[in-house]
Amino acid sequence: MIKSSGRAVIRRVGRLVVAVLRRARRLHPLAFFALLSLALLFAAFSAAWPTYVPAASLVIPILLGGLVLGFRQLVVLTLLTLMIASFVLVSREQPTPTTGFVLVLGVIGWVVIAGAKVRNQLGVPGTRGESMLMELRDTLTAQGELPPLPSGWRAEVAIQSAGKSKFSGDFVVSTERDNLLEVALVDVSGKGVDAGTRALLLSGAFGGLLGVVPVEDFLPAANRYLRRQDWADDFATVVHVAVNLCSGEFCVRTAGHPPAIQFDAWSGRWQTRDADGPLLGLVEAPEFAPNHGVLKPGDALFLYSDGMVETPRRDIGRGTDRLTGHAERLVAQGFRGAAADLVATAGGPGDDSAIVIVHRLEHS
Incomplete structure (x- = not known):
């Protein structure tokens, strides 16, 4: 007391x-x-x-x-x-x-x-400069919070910056309207504080696009915005998913990003959802192929950055297997708290790490 x-x-x-x-x-x-x-x-x-x-x-x-x-x-x-x-x-x-x-x-x-x-x-x-940085950091953190979902659904997000700094090159923007959940996980080139300013700029722009433009136009619009910035050697990768919260149907599109992973509760198998697309900011008019699927009760969809699966000594394929191995032990608890757990155990200490989990509950 x-x-x-x-x-x-x-x-x-x-x-x-x-x-x-x-x-x-x-x-x-x-x-x-x-x-x-x-x-x-x-x-x-x-x-x-x-x-x-x-x-x-x-x-x-x-x-x-x-x-x-x-x-x-x-x-x-x-x-x-x-x-x-x-x-x-x-x-x-x-x-x-x-x-x-x-x-x-x-x-x-x-x-x-x-x-x-x-x-x-x-x-x-x-100290107004430091206060402005803290306000911008808080804005980036607030934009990464997922919207409340209807009964029968749960979503989690966790982000860990390289070097434990408060700024990260990975960020998440999301929106939910008319039972359509849209989530975009973005990885800006660079890491930690070095990528923090570009992440702050893009988070506001991408957050404004999400939910305003049609689902299929989000990545092309984001690419046009990034090209207007005229960054010399900088780029961004994105994985974008739209989930119908009534039927469970979803569509994944990626821009140079690791593929999403779906957990099938009925078979207990893990399936990568590959969707080809170039890095944002490099091509004038790219095409982003969609990958369609359905989340049944008990299924889960994982979006993650390359810091979760790739290291200088490990390629993305082996890293993805390692990530699914860590996630497998969390199936019994219904993936509750899985995002923070996976970032802590599977995230690379030398790179920004981020993961988003969208889980359709078995019992709503």
Whole structure:
């Protein structure tokens, strides 16, 4: 009980600090004068009680300024703080290493100013740039959530980025309307943070296309969009599936992506659903052959990225067999929690890994 209340207090304090920083970013002049006053306060205390308030405390206003001030205000604050620190050290009766301390303080100020200059060029002073990245990451995560399905169906998705970073070159977009579920699993060239910016761009575009254009036009429209970006050597692979939630009929199309896998509950067999199609962004007017099938009660359809099945020492064929072997042991539990389990056990640590499972339940 005490631990939970302590965590609640910490969360409230954290929210208060974030709110103060956001408000300070909006009021740069007020924040500047507040930090300059803080520097003068530390200087006065350091001059009066050098034993209890060291001159090194003047670093604090500079560091806080790097979080809330614009570039010009930060430069002025750093210069004034250096002057104040020099005055405090010179006015002391006991000899102090004035030059060395001011140099160290200047280096710290230079590091903070250099970071502020980069953020100023982007037009996002303070920590707003990091906040924007977190918001974009949360947007990508939210777009990857599957829509609620009617009774008799369950779908799961799990994505694991290379190096455990928060950005991934794999993402999922989905929609459900008129009992038609559409899911697209996309793998952008590159991995981790390197592919994160392109994944953010494509997730918004592909999410807008999905459910708006006819099923058969999704991949051609996505290809036209990718070609308009004029990326030199970058591309994307996609596996796109449309499932009729009334009849269980589905259609799979792929663009340079590993084939989907269907589990047949009646026979206990695993079947790959191959559908030929070129990589997105390489061909002007490609054709994407469909692969049709039916999900009967108990059947499941697996969509996955190449990070789940391919490594430098293992080809896709052997990797697919390994993935189905891991999935086989999850049949008895009805594939509940299977997406996260398979990403953790079968996903490659050096590449982004993603999997989507659409399962038609035996008993609705």
